[in-house]
Amino acid sequence: MISAKKLIKLAKKWRKYTALQRRRISFNHDGRESCCTSLSVVDKGHFAVYTADHRRFVLPLAYLNNSLFRQLLKMSEEEYGLPSNGPIILPCDSLFMDYAICLIRQGRAGDFQEDFLVRSRCSSSCLVEGQMKQQLLIC
Secondary structure: OOOHHHHHHHHHHHHHHHHHHHHHHOOOOOOOOOOOOOOOOOOOOEEEEEOOOOOEEEEEHHHHHOHHHHHHHHHHHHHHOOOOOOOOEOOOOHHHHHHHHHHHHHOOOOOOHHHHHHHHHOOOOHHHHHHHHHHHHHO
16 A cells, blocks of 8 residues: 555656646747637647637648638738747638638538638628628528
């Protein structure tokens, strides 16, 4: 049987070890507020992006082949630059991203790409936001 002192010592070592492991998983902050509450590694075959309103989306790598999503990444590069130490932030809000994912899953993203990208640039206006809420209900 292990003595109480050895058990406490072992528990302290384990606590230090797990604290170090958590630090390795999280990404470095560049002084800004955290974009999300959980800083975890995504599953194999997926990647994480953040919207302008700081919502996290974990998407399959297959979405990188979609022309609509590639255009969103180009717009992100133009607006925010390439992140070296932080997350990828897309220049759209979470409502717009939900709608984009809905279209990509249905295979209809190519049909709406031009109109869709124009709306993403204006997604802060109330009129477009109201229209997108109605369209999201259709998905």
